[in-house]
Amino acid sequence: MSMIPPAGSATLEVRALSKTYTGRGEPVEAIRQLDFKISAGELVCIVGPSGAGKTTLLRCLAGLLTPSSGEIVLAGTTISGPPPGLAVVLQEYGRSLFPWLTVAENIELPLKEKRIPRSRRLELVAEALAAVSLAGEGEKYPWQLSGGMQQRVAIARAVAYEPQVLLMDEPFAAVDAQTRFELEDLVRSLWERLGVTVVFVTHDIDEAIYLGERVLVLSGRPTVIFEDVHVNLGAQRSQIETRSDAEFARLRTHVYELVQAAKHGARTVAEAHISH
Numbered sequence: 001m002s003m004i005p006p007a008g009s010a011t012l013e014v015r016a017l018s019k020t021y022t023g024r025g026e027p028v029e030a031i032r033q034l035d036f037k038i039s040a041g042e043l044v045c046i047v048g049p050s051g052a053g054k055t056t057l058l059r060c061l062a063g064l065l066t067p068s069s070g071e072i073v074l075a076g077t078t079i080s081g082p083p084p085g086l087a088v089v090l091q092e093y094g095r096s097l098f099p100w101l102t103v104a105e106n107i108e109l110p111l112k113e114k115r116i117p118r119s120r121r122l123e124l125v126a127e128a129l130a131a132v133s134l135a136g137e138g139e140k141y142p143w144q145l146s147g148g149m150q151q152r153v154a155i156a157r158a159v160a161y162e163p164q165v166l167l168m169d170e171p172f173a174a175v176d177a178q179t180r181f182e183l184e185d186l187v188r189s190l191w192e193r194l195g196v197t198v199v200f201v202t203h204d205i206d207e208a209i210y211l212g213e214r215v216l217v218l219s220g221r222p223t224v225i226f227e228d229v230h231v232n233l234g235a236q237r238s239q240i241e242t243r244s245d246a247e248f249a250r251l252r253t254h255v256y257e258l259v260q261a262a263k264h265g266a267r268t269v270a271e272a273h274i275s276h
């Protein structure tokens with residue numbers, strides 16, 4: 001299998017980000033004064049209670065939603081719309097792939113928009129399909145594939161694009177547990193090979209710890225960073241060994257307690273009476 005050349009990566013900085021939804025009803029203050037920095041090439045997971053603003057944050061990071069105040073700085077430049085070096089994988093793979101295009105054509109489409117010449121496009125598509133173990137499936141249509149395979153196609157499409165930053169919003173929520181484990185390992189191996197900066201939003205605390213080098217735990221609304229948890233589990237992770245490691249268990253308990261406290265309104269670790 002040929003290697004995809006390193007895509008490069010970029011630092012992502014969130015500075016005093018606030019987002020209040022204003023519409024017909026009462027304004028909803030979703031995010032309040034968020035500050036954090038993700039270094040180039042880091043893999044960071046974001047967890048928090050339901051309604052904490054995870055999707056809001058990710059949509060701001062993707063340039064799909066305008067902050068009410070504050071800014072998002074990608075590789076030194078404040079973003080003001082979807083930036084070119086960024087790819088997004090969402091939960092709803094079924095809706096994100098075009099059913100009238102083949103798998104290969106789906107992966108190729110953003111590359112056409114990027115004006116990459118045809119011969120290079122075909123190379124990138126083939127490499128991305130191989131990277132997600134779907135070589136030979138390019139001529140099929142998405143609806144001929146299982147849910148897990150469709151999600152692989154969505155990942156391949158993001159990888160072929162050679163992003164500097166890959167944003168993932170609950171990408172495996174709709175696949176079965178076995179497939180989910182495989183896709184988690186796929187994300188870790190692609191991250192290691194490509195050196196891309198990855199931001200991964202999930203409800204699943206175990207998933208966040210298994211995948212991340214850091215886990216950002218969000219408070220309840222209006223959202224601030226509750227704790228920035230460093231995951232000291234080494235680079236080589238395995239579904240069986242890592243998940244039965246004592247450090248994994250300690251981190252899981254800690255993050256679980258944080259999310260529970262956040263659900264009940266705590267906004268600082270001191271307030272939540274949680275030890276490290």
Ligand SMILES: Nc1ncnc2c1ncn2[C@@H]1O[C@H](COP(=O)(O)OP(=O)(O)OP(=O)(O)O)[C@@H](O)[C@H]1O
Binds near residue numbers: 028203221
């Ligand atoms: N378009 C909108 N207009 C008004 N309020 C909104 C809008 N989108 C989200 N919200 C509100 O903002 C808050 C944060 O929502 P968001 O979807 O970002 O949370 P979340 O952490 O992703 O939730 P979940 O984990 O349940 O998916 C919620 O209170 C939600 O009701």
